[in-house]
Amino acid sequence: MEDLILTPRGWIEAFGEIVRFAARMLREVASLRVMRFFGEALRQAGILIVSSTLVIWGLVFIIGLECGIEGAYFTYGEGTPAYSGVFAAWCDLRELVPLVFGYMMAAKVGTGIVAELGSMRISDEIDALEVMGISGMRFLCATRLLAALMVLPFVYLCSIAAGFFASYLAVVQQIGYVSSGGFFLIFWQFQNPPDLLYSLIKAMAMAIVIVIVGCYYGYNASGGPVGVGTATAKSMVLNLVSVHLIGMLGTQLFWGANPRAPIGG
Amino acid sequence: MRDDAHSQRGDVKRTDGKAVSRVSVVDESPPRPGPPEGAADEEYRWHSYAVHPSGRPDAVRFVDTYKSFGRSHVLRGLNMALPEGMVSMILGPSGTGKSVCIKHMVGLLYPDSGDVLVHGRSVPDMPDDELFEMRKKFGLLFQDGALFGSMNLFDNVAFPLRQHTEKGDDEIEEIVMRRLNEVGLGDSRTRMPNELSGGMRKRAGFARALVLEPDILLFDEPDSGLDPVRTALLGELILEIHREMIEEAKRKQREHLPTFCVVTHDIMSARRVADYINVLWKGRIVEAGPAEEMLGSENPFIRQFLSGESQGPLTMD
Numbered sequence: 032m033e034d035l036i037l038t039p040r041g042w043i044e045a046f047g048e049i050v051r052f053a054a055r056m057l058r059e060v061a062s063l064r065v066m067r068f069f070g071e072a073l074r075q076a077g078i079l080i081v082s083s084t085l086v087i088w089g090l091v092f093i094i095g096l097e098c099g100i101e102g103a104y105f106t107y108g109e110g111t112p113a114y115s116g117v118f119a120a121w122c123d124l125r126e127l128v129p130l131v132f133g134y135m136m137a138a139k140v141g142t143g144i145v146a147e148l149g150s151m152r153i154s155d156e157i158d159a160l161e162v163m164g165i166s167g168m169r170f171l172c173a174t175r176l177l178a179a180l181m182v183l184p185f186v187y188l189c190s191i192a193a194g195f196f197a198s199y200l201a202v203v204q205q206i207g208y209v210s211s212g213g214f215f216l217i218f219w220q221f222q223n224p225p226d227l228l229y230s231l232i233k234a235m236a237m238a239i240v241i242v243i244v245g246c247y248y249g250y251n252a253s254g255g256p257v258g259v260g261t262a263t264a265k266s267m268v269l270n271l272v273s274v275h276l277i278g279m280l281g282t283q284l285f286w287g288a289n290p291r292a293p294i295g296g
Numbered sequence: 297m298r299d300d301a302h303s304q305r306g307d308v309k310r311t312d313g314k315a316v317s318r319v320s321v322v323d324e325s326p327p328r329p330g331p332p333e334g335a336a337d338e339e340y341r342w343h344s345y346a347v348h349p350s351g352r353p354d355a356v357r358f359v360d361t362y363k364s365f366g367r368s369h370v371l372r373g374l375n376m377a378l379p380e381g382m383v384s385m386i387l388g389p390s391g392t393g394k395s396v397c398i399k400h401m402v403g404l405l406y407p408d409s410g411d412v413l414v415h416g417r418s419v420p421d422m423p424d425d426e427l428f429e430m431r432k433k434f435g436l437l438f439q440d441g442a443l444f445g446s447m448n449l450f451d452n453v454a455f456p457l458r459q460h461t462e463k464g465d466d467e468i469e470e471i472v473m474r475r476l477n478e479v480g481l482g483d484s485r486t487r488m489p490n491e492l493s494g495g496m497r498k499r500a501g502f503a504r505a506l507v508l509e510p511d512i513l514l515f516d517e518p519d520s521g522l523d524p525v526r527t528a529l530l531g532e533l534i535l536e537i538h539r540e541m542i543e544e545a546k547r548k549q550r551e552h553l554p555t556f557c558v559v560t561h562d563i564m565s566a567r568r569v570a571d572y573i574n575v576l577w578k579g580r581i582v583e584a585g586p587a588e589e590m591l592g593s594e595n596p597f598i599r600q601f602l603s604g605e606s607q608g609p610l611t612m613d
């Protein structure tokens with residue numbers, strides 16, 4: 032019984048702590064103090080590109096295919112096959128690509144950070160850094176955030192392209208109820224350049240949250256290898272919840288009042 | 297030199313009955329401090345609190361430091377000093393808080409109350425930037441080496457040099473290889489930490505702690521996990537490096553002489569290496585002083601501990 036009362040309070044406290052941690056991390060990056068370790072940030076950026084881009088693009092591509100196929104058959108069934116481009120323009124750009132990007136970021140990058148920083152924490156490596164006069168916050172956390180900010184917009188734009196390309200392949204090349212020109216007519220009609228920006232903002236918000244949450248749980252890990260495992264699991268839960276929240280709130284905020292389809296009601 | 301080493305916490309009751317020191321070496325001894333709150337005086341009956349003067353200024357000093365983790369009280373009014381330019385030892389049974397002490401000196405842990413002074417400056421009061429600057433005075437060998445798992449041995453040892461100096465690659469190479477050879481790891485420079493044995497990791501951590509030639513070097517059990525021969529050699533190495541650094545400091549007229557502090561269980565290396573010995577138990581210093589005086593101490597606890605016998609006041613509990 033006591034647990035039931037204590038748990039929400041524990042959550043609130045933990046949330047407050049994460050917010051404080053995030054503020055510190057953002058300050059390190061915004062004040063450019065992280066630039067002292069720009070080399071390390073570049074190294075992290077390289078690791079991010081090599082280890083995570085392909086799997087993100089691959090996953091987005093598959094989702095783009097599925098979305099295209101379902102969109103094509105659905106619009107065909109309703110007698111409006113020409114409109115299958117809407118699915119690519121909306122579903123891909125607004126919802127699925129950011130979500131899938133968020134999932135992959137959480138699964139690959141987020142947990143990777145927790146495991147890496149967590150094992151450094153329990154083997155005293157972070158303390159060793161600090162004793163050498165180097166802020167672990169700056170050298171380990173801020174550089175990772177900076178690396179994410181440098182690399183991920185590019186990765187994300189490419190994954191949108193991959194998603195669109197996959198939908199196009201499925202709708203036009205594979206199923207073929209609509210011509211290439213017809214697909215693109217509708218496709219472009221149903222989006223504006225700001226949509227791309229909004230989608231990018233959504234994805235970057237997810238990425239930033241995921242990196243911060245990963246750093247928080249890794250940096251503050253305790254309790255040996257088991258503790259690192261627990262921290263990894265917790266970070267994954269929090270990250271998935273955050274990805275969905277950001278996805279939903281972003282859609283409401285950016286497209287809720289869209290005159291073409293006021294989904295905000 | 298021993299002015300406020302005996303200073304007393306205001307809120308701790310004094311037991312005047314015990315004011316007479318049981319050790320006669322120090323005659324003008326100030327009143328004996330009472331036990332920490334919640335502890336019986338009985339538990340502290342071997343604590344003579346005698347501090348034999350070292351004749352040097354203190355590089356590091358703990359002043360009435362208290363530290364608890366939840367219900368476990370680790371430091372309980374600790375007064376301890378590491379004299380400048382000496383090789384000091386902190387001796388004490390396992391789990392008494394020796395590693396905790398070391399973490400207080402470099403500001404990785406903060407005391408609940410009391411103060412930790414490094415060259416006269418209070419560590420807990422330092423703002424972050426100053427703390428990071430101050431830490432460059434320190435070299436610290438962690439109990440498990442704490443090498444960076446993502447770098448090979450050479451990069452690990454070179455890391456502080458690359459971060460804090462403008463030295464070129466050649467010079468770094470030379471310094472690092474000299475240190476690695478000193479600890480007998482010259483051949484393993486490209487190996488990763490997880491490919492090394494515990495003892496090798498420790499020796500590599502030792503090399504890394506040395507490269508910046510810090511003013512204060514702290515070794516947390518440099519000898520655990522080493523074979524007896526290597527332990528003896530390591531003791532000699534510590535002494536040799538200390539001598540070298542002292543000469544260097546005198547030549548360069550540095551403000552502070554290099555201070556070493558070794559935490560250990562190994563009585564033999566204590567006897568061989570130490571200039572000054574602090575014996576820590578139950579969160580306080582039992583007795584402290586230059587090695588010769590400590591080795592001749594009449595305190596039964598000190599005698600038992602320094603000879604490593606099973607007979608005496610110290611038991612398993």
Ligand SMILES: Nc1ncnc2c1ncn2[C@@H]1O[C@H](COP(=O)(O)OP(=O)(O)OP(=O)(O)O)[C@@H](O)[C@H]1O
Pocket residue numbers: 365368370388389390391392393394395396397439
């Ligand atoms: N971060 C921490 N959280 C909780 N308790 C701690 C922490 N660090 C140390 N302790 C406790 O403090 C006490 C002293 O630990 P410490 O590591 O300083 O012992 P030690 O004297 O170095 O022992 P050993 O010689 O075995 O290394 C132990 O009882 C330990 O459980």
Ligand SMILES: [Mg+2]
Pocket residue numbers: 394395396439516
């Ligand atoms: Mg220890």
